[in-house]
Amino acid sequence: MPPPRQTIRAFLAKARSALTAPPSQRPAPLTFVVGNESADLDSLCSALLLAYFRTHHHSNSNNGILHIPLCHLPRADLALRPEFHAVLADAGAGPDDVLTLDELPSSPHLRPEDTRWLLVDHNVLTGSLGALYGDRAIGCIDHHPDEGGNVLRVDDISEPLRIIEKTGSCTSLVLEHCKDIWDALSAEEVRGKEGTETTSIDTQLARLALGPILIDTNNLGDEHKTTEHDVHAVGIAESKIRGAGDVSYDRAAFFARVAALKEDISRMSFRDIFRKDYKEWTDERTGLKLGTAAVPRSFAYVVGQKAPVAGEGDFVEELGRWGEEKGLDINAVLDGFVDEDGVFHREVLVWARGSEKAVRAAKAFAEVNAEKLQLRTWGDGKLDLDDETEGWRRCWDQGRLEHSRKQIAPMLRDAMAGSD
Ligand SMILES: [Mn+2]
Secondary structure: OOOOOOOOOOHHHHHHHHHOOOOHHOOOOEEEEEEOOOOHHHHHHHHHHHHHHHHHHOOOOOOOOOOEEEEOHHHHHHHOHHHHHHHHHHHOOOOOEEHHHHHOOOOHHHHHHHHEEEEOOOOOOHHHHHHHHHHEEEEEEEEOOOOOOOOOOOOOOOOOEEEEEOOHHHHHHHHHHHHHHHHHHHHHHHOOOOOHHHHHHHHHHHHHHHHHHHHOOOOOOOOOOOOOOHHHHHHHHHHHHHHHOOOOHHHHHHHHHHHHHHHHOOOOOOOHHOOOOHHEEOOOOOOEEEEEEEEEOOOHHHHHHHOOOOOOOOHHHHHHHHHHHOOOOEEEEEEEOOOOOOOOOEEEEEEEEEOOHHHHHHHHHHHHHHHOOEEEEEEOOOEEEEEEEEEEEEEEEEOOOOOOOOHHHHHHHHHHHHOO
């Protein structure tokens, strides 16, 4: 039997005790739900929601199986995500309640065969988790291009879960997928007791979902990103808030509060800004490594206005240092921001360093995609560079706004793959 409905905080405590129990007292296998390595709001909340709903699912073959939501980041990096803290607080929980890579037992104490993984917001497990547990994925819900990863068929799951659709936010797909479970939980509790607990759990879950969906679609206003799935999912969540009689919720105010937290990088070091929303890939054949940092403010702000943190150099110096730390051949920074007039912009910086192959790949990316992305020199070329030792660097204003990292990272990866 699935457990009676718990608060999110109580659910996380259950997940923690299962994960940290001695191996002999641990459920086997352990079922994890994990988002992608950028560990943005969408990844973090998708994993929490899918794990919560599947754990409370009453009527399928997963009946009552505890799903552990794992934040795909070291615990220290939670501090870089105040927007997640705010949404968690609205859901009655805090950063100390969630589980991160720090809580995952080290590999000899958690054998791959004792685990199974549901992926949200990506469809092939990457990074250190991928190296260990990559072939233990049993399904995914995602809105990135399909990388065609294998899904492990497990006997007690009749149809592997595999949903890949274009949406603004992966959380929208999770919510649509879990709507019936949620409805059943709400109905049952209304019947079961008159307490206010029920209604507050519904509004907590709703805010956990609305945070990423509104952020990823710019309050449903970004025409390039918003899909009917996102609109539908916002409807599902807001109907729960209304059903619970919560009159404190106001969509515009909620969005503004979470967005302001996400965009406030004023006190962060450059290194923290680069790693706040970071993804990397290595091309297996050429060995070239790409790192991409997504930044919520303009280059003009990051390069010119942000006050440096004590002891750090300027933007370019710190970006170079970051590339060295990560061993990057291609170091990319992508931003997306709304200007004072409320207009959305995107900018791209690509820095190839270390080998001719890397420079060739970066130049090929620019040649092939300049028109498609409408790349225009940024800041009179003041960040551009052509140097034998320092490499090749270009910074552009990106005319075509519909292309985010979801599309540009594959373009860069294609260029790396063809750089021989
Ligand atoms: Mn996402």
